[in-house]
Amino acid sequence: GSGPRRAAAGDGPATGPPRRGGTLRVGAVGKASAVNRDPHGVQVNDSDYLILALAHDPLTVPGHRPNVVPRLAARWESDDLRRWRFTLAEGATFHDGTPVTGADVAWSLRRLRATPAGATRLPGIDAGGIKADGRNAVILTSDYPNSEVPLLARLTTFTLKEDTTDVTRAPGTGPFRLESFRDGNARLVRNDAWYGGEPPLDAIEVRMFESPQAMTSALLTGQIDLASNVGPVAARTAEGRDGVQVIRRPHDMAMPIVMRTADGPFADERVRLALRLAVDREAMVRQVLSGYGTVANDVLGTADPAYATGLTQRARDLARAGRLLDEAGFDRRGTYELFTTEDVPGLAESATLFATQMRDAGVNVKVVKQESAVFWDRTWLKAPLYTTYWGTNDSVVFFAGKTMQSGTAHNEAAWKDEEFDRAYRKAVGATRGTGRATALRELQRVEYESSGYLLWGMADGIDLAAAGVGGLPKLPGYGRVQLERSWLSA
Amino acid sequence: MTPAVARIDELVLTGPAGGVVVDVPAVSGERGAVVALVGPSGAGKSTALRSMLGVLPDGLTCRAGRVRVLEHEVLGLDPVRLRRLRRHHIALVDQDPASRLNPRMRVRHLLAELAARPGPGELRRLLTDVCLPADDEMLARRPHQLSGGQQRRLALARALARRPDLLLLDEPTAGLDPSLGAEIGLLVRELADRHDMAVILASHDGDLVGRIADRVIELRIPSRAPVPSPPPVAVPSASAVPLPAPAPPTIMAPPPPVAAAVPPPAPAPTPAGGAASRAGRPVRAAARRTPALIMRRLRARTGRRGRTILHDVELELGAGAAHAVIGPSGAGKTTLARAITGLHPHAEGVVELDGQPLPLRLARRTGEQRRLIQLVPQDPLGALNPVRTVGAVLARPMRLHRRVDPADVPSRVERLLADVALPAETVTRLPHELSGGQRQRVALARALAADPAVLVCDEVTSALDAPTAQALMELLMRLREERGLAVVLVSHDLDLVARHCDTACSIDRGRISWAGRAGAVLQRG
Amino acid sequence: MAERLTAARGPAAPPAWRAGQSSASGPSASGPSASGPSASGPSASGPSASGPSPSGFSASRPLSLLLRGAAALAQRAVLLAVLLVAVFAAMEFLPGDAARSSLDRGASAAAVAARRVELGLDQPLWNRLLRWMAGLPTGDLGVTSRGEQVAEVIGRHFPGTLLLGGLAFAVTMVAALALAVVAALRPSSALDRAISGTSTVVAALPEFVVASVLVLLFALWADLLPAVTVTAAGGGPASAAMLVLPVLSLAVPQIGWNARVARAALADECTAPHVEAAVLDGLPPRRVLLRHVLPGSLPTIAAGAATSVGMLLGGAVVVETIFNYPGVGSVLAGAVRDRDTPLVAGVVMVTSVAILAVLLAADLVRGWASVRRP
Amino acid sequence: MRTALRLLPAGLIAVIALAGPLLAPSPIDAPVAAPYALPGPGVPLGADELGRNVLSRVLAGGRELLLTSLVVACLVTVAAALLGTAAALRPALGRIVERVADVMILLPAVLAVLLVVLSWQGGGRVALVTAAVAVGLPYAIRVVCAAAAPIAGSGYVEAAVAGGERLPQLVWREVLPNLRATLLILLGLRFVAAVYVVTTAAFLELGPQPPAADWALMVRENAPGILLNPWAVVVPSLAIGVLALSVQTAAEVLAPRSGRQVVARL
């Protein structure tokens, strides 16, 4: 197929040593109606999250290998995987100069835990299990052994001063200090005293855009320097234009198709396997993602260092799919509705193309597009066949725990598998080592063979930047907000 | 002789079928001369006048046409020059001025937009010239706040406003009472004499023509389109009234300029006494029964809290009787007619029909009540739907009120047309394809199609030549006899009134100023 | 030729045209006196010749106008209330609710329920509606599902939309009228057909197509105008140039629509006899059009324009998104998506007031132009 | 003959819209090129968001839209013509009709469409048509009402009332024939507006569902790639415009010519 050409040759990232100074204008998508400035609130807007992440620090942040790296917490340790002690970074202070204490962190985490979604953000950790430990440490106690606690501490564990009331004006601990904010647009200036080392940029201006298209236009006409998460269409539009670099961050977004396992037409494992064999993954990546992505193998968590590369890559095998359907006694005369929504670019398109491909296997799939609110209210977790998406590419275990183990509230495919559950418990309960590795392999094998997910590929995250911008983040998911090492060439 | 300001050398128009519809003889008009075009309704008088503005009726083809106005061949003149000619040098006062005055403009602007020197003084002068009150209140009115005669005079004032070289008048005195007509006649004569205008007018008002015209040119209906003679009516003497025999264009000797000194030529041969005796019978017949239409203390205002324009008018009318309403222009005749029909929204009083009280608001009247009283309005052009053919217009009341077997409707329509002396082919025409007199007759025919008990005619003969008017009156006479139709006739034609009505009243400033036998109107002066 | 006329009737001519005639009574017993009283005031009092007329319709005019205005306003207020009830009911009808959409998709059922209580969604519709309405007189439009004051959100965003919509409306009306008039001056000419055809096609183009094409042409290729709006510190667009493309994208389809309506209304009115009369009076085409044709077709044109306001505000949702223009349109889109009833109702209310104002104006135009018979 | 000539484009576009699916060179839902590929061999209009043949989809995408929008446009125009003139003739009725219409004008189209279509589960096309009529009607009524008002005050309507005509006849015989130009334009514009509503519905995922080819849907789906392959958006947009234009011409040509023409050139 016609894979995407690499980012325009002449306009690679700025080279040379990082230069100090300059103001970076960053665009991020956000809806005016959904602006939320509470660090522990629900961030629907990229722009809000970007601003918060620059001004506040979570305890940990995503990394490449390992996938969790220190930020406000300099290190963490646990003996039994239940009692986790996070030690704060040396010299961490708030923007007003006061040092960050364990009490501040504990208060903030308890505040986070008390939000409506708190239980899913910090699963297994009660408010009572969050305690300051001395001046610069905090202890989190999990109900069960959980090796993933540091991972859970990524993203929204923003720290405010204890007993803050006005959260929108509270000083943060991050590399930049919020100078002004209006309607989702903000200006942040360098925090010279940041414990992680002084960022090169003088300031970052965040501009909120209603749509990726508007953001792309703004970048192409030089109104902004960095357009974050614009999607493949914008990337192709920008390709070949002078003065624009296209940054690909692989494994950014999963858009699996969910087949309900508990009941309905896809309850039979053979039917699910047949569909997985009938889908043309290469074509999906090529057509839906314009090639800006990679083929996947039905296992979620592709960027995890522990991701099972040993499993054979599934490829299209219509003959075998047909046989499996026959064996299962699948009714080919029926029409099966595939529900989808337009929340993220490419989602509805993937459903459409999937439906076309299924016709080759003799399965009639009819795409039903739903408005977002309807989809989440009526379809998600309930329908026999629907698309879903996960924007942060978390670890294998994270997905297993959040969406597949039998007890979770968000078991999208209503999947219950003894073997899987056992492997999961072993994986979370195991310290790093061979036991954990085997458990993880086992877990992924079961998932590969019989889960309700059909993960055909992973979309790249795509940012556009002006030619002079260097040091841009390369990580998938929310790793894209780490702009503290970015710089502008003269 | 001074060179002609305007001359029609020839003008022959043919209809869609190819037959000649209009054939205008040579016409010319010079400065200082008043030329009158006369002839039966539908002869082409209005067409001739309009041709001098460079317009021909659409739908007709011009087989031969040479019309010169002020050294310009106006048919086919380029638009810019034509417009300038119309703007500065020619003015036409149309036959139906009511519809041709912009309803959204005030008198002030209607005059000012054409005035050569639009100043307040000039506007007042114009109004005074046409015998309209020259006060601010008048200047602030809109056309629909004027009576029919006032509208006509306003249209005349508009024409005079630009001080044209050539003044074309289409029935300038239609709908005006005799004295006002005489006044307007004097004005026209003076325009020609003192201001050196060329005036060409079309009129059926023999009186006016006799008094002011220097030359009379008679138009006739081309032989191809014979006018059906009205069918023999029940009254024996009616058939004695002949239709005008088509006469060759005659150029009469110009009468002496002081028109008023010439006694008006007697227009009709029938002696007034004969009419009175004929009219006697229905009155007696009706007297035995209760009166068909009774009106008591009828008042009308211009608005809910507006000025009163009718004061306590009383009227009684027997079945088969004919009552005339005369009076100066703007007196309230039309208002009275409309109030009877239920069309004046701000009227109060009592109206009874055949002993039954009748609501004054039309909306409260039943369909049958509406059918029983029919109005022939003063402005027939406005009262005819521009997109409906004559045939449809006439057939509709018959079907609506189910007075005629549906199968018979076409033949009844044909009969009705013949009754009002219109050719049968008129059925397919649209209102704007008719002459003024023809429209008036269509409006009358429509009213008759409903088979009413009371017919209210508002100036139904104002656009008709005397013989045609006479024929219509005979028709009404016949219906009065046969069906007991009661007629309220609003008219300024005292001869007509004297000959065809039983009783009459005169309205002045909204009050009945006189009532008595119709024969007496002529003596009243 | 006109020159000669003027010369002949120069100042030398007698000032009164009918010199000597106005006083002549002669046989005319009813001449001037017949028409005199018809013009005089409420007089049962007799033949008062002239003078100011204290007739009813001019005396009580200001008062009755005021009363009528008040009545019209009251009527509109009721309309608005009805609409708001409808909006509340409509939002109730839609699947999903604000509690769920203001939470993570991961929120538990208990959390959703708690959030419903917090947002008052557990209350019956009427309760919520009444509570919301009770706050209206004090300018309190309630709180969004994200906890902001609705009035504040709208206050921040509505001026932008008003500016955008107002400009687009002005551009629309000027352009549409100009096109319609130009076309009407040359009926069934090539120009007329071209204008009619283009405006139909243009009216069929969705705003975002126009917007995308404009961005492509003027921003990405020609680099003449900014592609998107950048918000200045004050909240408005940073430069006036940023308004050009959004205004055009909004206006172009509406120009098409209004040009068509106006052209048709003009065509209908052109058949009126009084228009013909004006032409035969030799009035210049422009005058005929402006004074004789336009007033009659104004009600239709005004109605078209009034409906355009609604569509302009609707189009603002799309255009604001594409150009990243800070306005209330995008807030409305998001609020509907989030089932944020108070916010939707608040936005609908302010846009409705704007639309109502224009509808009222259209009604006034119609009242002015309509000819009531006596 | 001239009538036939003027009808030709309308006929052509109708034929394309109705028979298009048969003419399509490749299946409408199979990718044949890269997404948003520019025109090239086999894909004269390039490819759409999924690399499908734009030409095929344009050919296939008119039928439903044409029929739905035509139905909506006719319903709206007829209903508005009747209600609007009735309202102009009867001020009391007029006030009610107009006030109801006004409320509906104030309701944003998005909300109105959502309400009708979502509350009428399984209504499908009928629900969509209903919503489109409901959204379009108030606008149309206002225009008709305004246009009919002067005619309602004319002498011939008064004469007809005095002659005993009832409301339906007044509407049908006296007023409507005089509104020819306005009504025809209205029909054309309502068609366009109907397309609009169908597009809006598609925007709310309520209209035609993928992979159906539909001009309105295509315009919307391919909008993000307008810079990559403009044809995928421009061609269906133009198709809608041309369709509207031909609906308009057809209506003008086919409607009976009546009434006086513009008498004199201005």
Ligand SMILES: Nc1ncnc2c1ncn2[C@@H]1O[C@H](COP(=O)(O)OP(=O)(O)OP(=O)(O)O)[C@@H](O)[C@H]1O
């Ligand atoms: N709406 C109005 N506002 C002010 N004055 C009005 C209004 N309607 C009618 N009038 C006046 O009422 C008077 C009576 O009008 P009407 O039409 O009844 O007169 P008429 O007797 O029929 O006159 P004509 O012979 O000229 O037709 C006129 O002076 C007219 O100017």
Ligand SMILES: Nc1ncnc2c1ncn2[C@@H]1O[C@H](COP(=O)(O)OP(=O)(O)OP(=O)(O)O)[C@@H](O)[C@H]1O
């Ligand atoms: N557009 C048209 N189509 C067909 N016939 C027409 C058209 N216009 C006028 N006519 C006919 O031409 C003839 C002359 O009409 P015109 O108006 O000039 O008559 P007129 O002499 O003014 O009559 P009246 O005294 O009744 O006003 C009439 O028979 C009329 O029916």
Ligand SMILES: [Mg+2]
């Ligand atoms: Mg005539």
Ligand SMILES: [Mg+2]
């Ligand atoms: Mg009168």
Ligand code: NI
């Ligand atoms: Ni001149």
